[in-house]
Amino acid sequence: MKHTRGGHHVVIVGGGFGGLEASRGLKGAAVDVTVVDRYNHHLFQPLLYQVATAVLSPGDISSPIRRVLRSKNTTVLLAEAQSIDLERGVVVCDGGDIPYDTLVLATGATHSYFGHPEWARFAPGLKTVDDAREIRERVLLAFEAAERESDPERQREWLTFVIIGAGPTGVELAGALAYMTRHSLPKDFRRIDTSQARILLLEGLPRVLSVYPEDLSERAREDLEKLGVEVRTGALVTGMDEEGVTVGDTRIQARTLLWGAGVAASPLARSLGVPLDKAGRVKVEPTLTIPGHDNVFVIGDLASLVQDGKPVPGVAPAAMQMGKHVARNIRRQLAGKPLEAFRYHDRGTFAVIGRGSAVGLLYNKYRLKGRPAWMLWLGIHITFLIGFRNKVAVMLDWAYTYFTKKRDVRLITGLHANRLPPIHSDTLPGVTPERVGEAEHEPAHLH
Amino acid sequence: MKHTRGGHHVVIVGGGFGGLEASRGLKGAAVDVTVVDRYNHHLFQPLLYQVATAVLSPGDISSPIRRVLRSKNTTVLLAEAQSIDLERGVVVCDGGDIPYDTLVLATGATHSYFGHPEWARFAPGLKTVDDAREIRERVLLAFEAAERESDPERQREWLTFVIIGAGPTGVELAGALAYMTRHSLPKDFRRIDTSQARILLLEGLPRVLSVYPEDLSERAREDLEKLGVEVRTGALVTGMDEEGVTVGDTRIQARTLLWGAGVAASPLARSLGVPLDKAGRVKVEPTLTIPGHDNVFVIGDLASLVQDGKPVPGVAPAAMQMGKHVARNIRRQLAGKPLEAFRYHDRGTFAVIGRGSAVGLLYNKYRLKGRPAWMLWLGIHITFLIGFRNKVAVMLDWAYTYFTKKRDVRLITGLHANRLPPIHSDTLPGVTPERVGEAEHEPAHLH
Numbered sequence: 001m002k003h004t005r006g007g008h009h010v011v012i013v014g015g016g017f018g019g020l021e022a023s024r025g026l027k028g029a030a031v032d033v034t035v036v037d038r039y040n041h042h043l044f045q046p047l048l049y050q051v052a053t054a055v056l057s058p059g060d061i062s063s064p065i066r067r068v069l070r071s072k073n074t075t076v077l078l079a080e081a082q083s084i085d086l087e088r089g090v091v092v093c094d095g096g097d098i099p100y101d102t103l104v105l106a107t108g109a110t111h112s113y114f115g116h117p118e119w120a121r122f123a124p125g126l127k128t129v130d131d132a133r134e135i136r137e138r139v140l141l142a143f144e145a146a147e148r149e150s151d152p153e154r155q156r157e158w159l160t161f162v163i164i165g166a167g168p169t170g171v172e173l174a175g176a177l178a179y180m181t182r183h184s185l186p187k188d189f190r191r192i193d194t195s196q197a198r199i200l201l202l203e204g205l206p207r208v209l210s211v212y213p214e215d216l217s218e219r220a221r222e223d224l225e226k227l228g229v230e231v232r233t234g235a236l237v238t239g240m241d242e243e244g245v246t247v248g249d250t251r252i253q254a255r256t257l258l259w260g261a262g263v264a265a266s267p268l269a270r271s272l273g274v275p276l277d278k279a280g281r282v283k284v285e286p287t288l289t290i291p292g293h294d295n296v297f298v299i300g301d302l303a304s305l306v307q308d309g310k311p312v313p314g315v316a317p318a319a320m321q322m323g324k325h326v327a328r329n330i331r332r333q334l335a336g337k338p339l340e341a342f343r344y345h346d347r348g349t350f351a352v353i354g355r356g357s358a359v360g361l362l363y364n365k366y367r368l369k370g371r372p373a374w375m376l377w378l379g380i381h382i383t384f385l386i387g388f389r390n391k392v393a394v395m396l397d398w399a400y401t402y403f404t405k406k407r408d409v410r411l412i413t414g415l416h417a418n419r420l421p422p423i424h425s426d427t428l429p430g431v432t433p434e435r436v437g438e439a440e441h442e443p444a445h446l447h
Numbered sequence: 448m449k450h451t452r453g454g455h456h457v458v459i460v461g462g463g464f465g466g467l468e469a470s471r472g473l474k475g476a477a478v479d480v481t482v483v484d485r486y487n488h489h490l491f492q493p494l495l496y497q498v499a500t501a502v503l504s505p506g507d508i509s510s511p512i513r514r515v516l517r518s519k520n521t522t523v524l525l526a527e528a529q530s531i532d533l534e535r536g537v538v539v540c541d542g543g544d545i546p547y548d549t550l551v552l553a554t555g556a557t558h559s560y561f562g563h564p565e566w567a568r569f570a571p572g573l574k575t576v577d578d579a580r581e582i583r584e585r586v587l588l589a590f591e592a593a594e595r596e597s598d599p600e601r602q603r604e605w606l607t608f609v610i611i612g613a614g615p616t617g618v619e620l621a622g623a624l625a626y627m628t629r630h631s632l633p634k635d636f637r638r639i640d641t642s643q644a645r646i647l648l649l650e651g652l653p654r655v656l657s658v659y660p661e662d663l664s665e666r667a668r669e670d671l672e673k674l675g676v677e678v679r680t681g682a683l684v685t686g687m688d689e690e691g692v693t694v695g696d697t698r699i700q701a702r703t704l705l706w707g708a709g710v711a712a713s714p715l716a717r718s719l720g721v722p723l724d725k726a727g728r729v730k731v732e733p734t735l736t737i738p739g740h741d742n743v744f745v746i747g748d749l750a751s752l753v754q755d756g757k758p759v760p761g762v763a764p765a766a767m768q769m770g771k772h773v774a775r776n777i778r779r780q781l782a783g784k785p786l787e788a789f790r791y792h793d794r795g796t797f798a799v800i801g802r803g804s805a806v807g808l809l810y811n812k813y814r815l816k817g818r819p820a821w822m823l824w825l826g827i828h829i830t831f832l833i834g835f836r837n838k839v840a841v842m843l844d845w846a847y848t849y850f851t852k853k854r855d856v857r858l859i860t861g862l863h864a865n866r867l868p869p870i871h872s873d874t875l876p877g878v879t880p881e882r883v884g885e886a887e888h889e890p891a892h893l894h
Contacts, residue, residue: 057505058504077594078859147524148524148526187517188513188517410514421542
């Protein structure tokens with residue numbers, strides 16, 4: 001095959017942690033790299049819950065992929081990959097095909113509604129900037145609605161927040177919401193006491209953060225309860241609608257439901273025609289290639305790999321390590337060397353419960369709790385944030401929040417007043433209930 | 448009239464500069480204040496063009512109205528005012544009426560399309576956070592489209608930006624766009640040279656910034672042209688569509704049109720049934736009341752007031768001065784004193800052309816140009832920004848932009864890949880034109 005403008009073409013689909021590291025690892029290599037993503041920005045997803053809870057701006061945790069990947073051999077293309085055609089060796093995108101010599105698939109995963117896709121509109125999950133804005137808007141609107149609401153029962157419904165799934169995302173959302181209602185918002189409302197808001201965290205399994213050791217789960221639960229979160233484990237959600245959720249036989253009235261459960265791989269995996277696991281992830285070879293195609297790599301949350309009897313977790317460090325490994329393997333292939341097997345090094349994972357509180361497991365061995373865990377989490381995340389500006393802005397936002405206990409990016413940008421309850425005159429100041437409807441009276445003048 | 452829970456009820460509609468100052472001025476007064484706004488945040492509109500051009504985040508220039516107005520006698524309500532019923536003395540909102548004893552209308556203005564409302568979808572204006580995000584997305588998508596486009600003619604259309612109206616907003620948008628294309632973006636693209644982008648600024652009047660003295664207009668034009676902006680004055684737009692704009696008999700092909708012209712007062716003004724000016728603004732008495740109703744005040748961009756033969760301009764300082772004056776007048780009324788006439792003190796206005804370049808007119812007398820004007824503008828705007836966090840974050844964003852010449856909040860959050868041109872294989876690296884459609888070939892392997 002003849003190449004007139006350059007040589008070997010590596011196409012990387014997905015500009016998340018895995019795709020970015022794969023691309024960086026190919027800097028200066030004798031290949032042309034094209035990175036395809038349907039968004040123009042890399043998102044620092046571990047902090048997305050802080051956008052959803054009005055602590056950070058989307059711009060604080062995202063960087064343009066073009067700016068991050070400025071290597072001369074790298075082209076970035078805003079395009080949505082629709083399927084992979086292994087026969088023809090092309091990525092089928094909206095608007096055209098992209099032929100590859102080597103393909104790296106790193107399109108990640110989204111949440112799974114366990115066979116109930118209709119739940120998505122009642123309980124949004126948290127994967128993209130738009131998801132985070134949607135959650136932020138729903139949460140902030142709920143307080144506005146409660147402030148307008150005249151019926152105490154409905155007011156309680158507006159002040160009830162249910163988070164489904166107590167993995168890291170669910171725990172972090174619940175903790176941040178509890179903190180917001182207890183510390184940031186109370187002084188801003190006149191008719192409601194936001195610190196009385198109910199935050200329910202539902203988990204189908206017997207404990208929160210079930211991938212952590214039992215004592216850390218227990219500590220996380222205690223810390224959540226101290227913050228005011230009601231934790232219910234062994235609680236399987238069987239139904240939901242706009243006004244609440246059903247757990248077994250129990251109905252919980254709540255106007256804001258958030259989804260932090262389930263993993264479903266990007267649907268792109270199906271087009272490969274290779275074996276997938278239950279969550280739709282591609283069962284990769286130890287070299288991270290797919291069976292029968294040593295020029296097609298799958299990495300990050302899209303890859304399913306068992307190591308020492310345990311699945312490699314769908315976390316950012318694993319995706320980054322896979323990305324680096326794939327870049328090394330591609331360089332080996334170019335040099336005529338055989339592929340090497342991937343090994344995941346679990347340096348540690350954290351889950352944040354609230355301000356000054358987290359749990360962490362280092363090297364799958366050392367356990368951290370409370371403030372030390374949180375401090376280390378903070379340092380690590382600031383260090384990893386891509387781009388100088390972002391680091392400084394995020395540090396400032398955090399420092400400000402920490403010292404003033406005020407949360408700030410409280411933006412509702414759409415026009416949603418019509419989604420709020422009626423305005424009852426007896427909820428307004430300076431007006432007696434009798435005053436309303438006095439159409440026959442003259443307008444009140446001062447003199 | 449009996450008031451059981453509090454006394455005199457002041458309703459302020461609009462949480463912009465005017466409404467906020469009116470509310471602040473009533474802090475501690477023997478009145479209950481209700482501030483009604485359809486958004487939950489106060490927006491620092493003079494910097495909105497920096498959100499539209501990816502320099503600042505929306506959160507940097509907005510503060511929750513609830514947080515800004517925490518006075519004990521003040522209630523904030525998220526609601527959309529639909530009309531004023533002077534007869535009954537109520538503000539008619541979505542979901543209910545709000546009765547007032549004293550009313551302050553401060554709902555501002557939007558852009559006017561000069562009798563062509565259908566132009567709105569081709570050339571968005573800049574008034575809200577959503578407007579700024581829409582413009583940011585269109586601008587960023589245009590570069591992505593140009594990068595994907597294979598036809599040179601269409602590529603030029605994607606790289607042509609037309610700003611209609613050379614008032615402060617149009618000038619600021621044009622300058623910021625030119626700066627972005629010349630300094631921030633060039634290294635991020637492979638197939639296009641963003642510094643070759645055409646930025647056209649069209650103005651129907653004979654000069655840019657026509658409210659400024661002639662020499663400042665001239666200087667602004669020179670500075671814009673130095674930045675690479677093509678300025679066309681006396682250029683009346685007679686038509687537009689998705690692919691360009693018509694100026695007199697001349698057609699300009701351009702895929703991104705932005706609107707910076709015209710003022711139309713909030714439609715709420717019409718429901719008052721009092722005389723309006725051509726732009727729909729309420730012709731207020733010198734006391735800022737409306738004829739026949741000394742308990743109804745209109746301020747800010749919604750008010751039309753002539754002083755010393757000149758209209759009071761629709762700028763933030765005028766709105767703030769009016770807000771303060773109304774608060775004083777309401778206090779006078781409560782004390783049984785007569786209303787006082789408002790006087791606008793023009794301390795100065797600025798228009799920014801680009802990094803280190805602005806024009807300013809102080810006390811309607813002293814002229815500032817270039818870097819000194821820009822420095823003063825910068826200092827004044829940082830000082831005025833509401834909220835400590837915002838000040839620091841904005842300063843940092845600015846400092847970062849200033850020293851690195853990189854713009855950073857380049858977010859396209861929606862899925863828009865399908866709005867981009869087809870992917871042509873001959874635009875991709877490492878692939879010969881012949882390669883595409885080789886379906887009969889085996890996929891390319893490395894060994």
